[in-house]
Amino acid sequence: MKSNKILSLLAVAALATTVLVGCGSKDEAKALKDGKYEANSTADERGFVGQVNIEVKDGKIATVKYDEINAEGVAKSTDEAYNAKMKEFGSASNPKEAFPKLEAALIEKQDATAVDAVTAVTTSSDSFKTLAAKALESAK
Secondary structure, three states: OOOHHHHHHHHHHHHHHHHHHHHHHHHHHHHOOEEEEEEEOOOOOOOOOOEEEEEEEEEEEEEEEEEEEEOOOHHHHHHHHHHHHHOOOOOOHHHHHHHHHHHOOOOHOOOOEEEEEEOOOOHHHHHHHHHHHHHOOOOO
């Protein structure tokens, strides 16, 4: 009986320590240095380069701009033919619709790893998350 009490006490102590440590790390993760941060990918198999620009104000992500640019300098989000083609093939989303969702999610969640992928643009979503995390490394 005495050993059950000791085990219970140790379990409670371990749980309390875990909770306290977890809370401290969340607060530290939110403290970012103010400034403008950028990250670019290498060209993918279709020649598009992902670009993210993030502005941090008052320690928080304030603005985010993401797009993928081809060799001719045309952005996926503004290429009406590209976006129409994605819709034509039955895509649930396209860059013009998806990129603003990713940007808004990062501002809301303040953590690139917490941003969910947008349906039908999973590769771009993954690129966005990777580049956002890379850009924010300089802000820590």
